[in-house]
Amino acid sequence: MGSEIKKGQSFGTVESVKAVSDLFAPVSGKVIAVNEDLATSPEKVNSDAHGSWMIKVEISDLSDLEQLLTAEAYEKYAAEEAGH
Numbered sequence: 758m759g760s761e762i763k764k765g766q767s768f769g770t771v772e773s774v775k776a777v778s779d780l781f782a783p784v785s786g787k788v789i790a791v792n793e794d795l796a797t798s799p800e801k802v803n804s805d806a807h808g809s810w811m812i813k814v815e816i817s818d819l820s821d822l823e824q825l826l827t828a829e830a831y832e833k834y835a836a837e838e839a840g841h
Contacts (some may be wrong), residue, residue, distance in 0.1 A: 760788050762814065764821055769811070771802070784821035786814040 764767045767779040768788075790813035795801060801809040807828075816822065826834065 758786050758791055761817075762786060762788060762812075771799075777829075780811065782814075783825055784814060784816050785818055786816040788812050789815045 762782040762785065764782055764785040766782055770777050771780060772778075773786050792810050792812070795809060795811060796839045802811075
């Protein structure tokens with residue numbers, strides 16, 4: 758906690774059976790909380806992806822929010838990508 762993250766930069770990784778993938782910050786700011794439950798129960802991300810937050814960020818530039826997708830737009834994007 759307390760570290761600064763920059764929009765678009767990696768702030769950690771997630772592992773699956775087949776790969777390790779970077780996690781990229783959607784906004785810049787200061788990390789104010791880390792979900793410690795995921796260290797011992799990472800499968801929670803699979804069972805409740807929206808409820809199993811990883812970090813909470815105090816956003817330094819609120820205009821970063823304007824570039825994020827809504828939940829509906831993301832669902833549409835994911836469905837389109839799955840069709841390719």
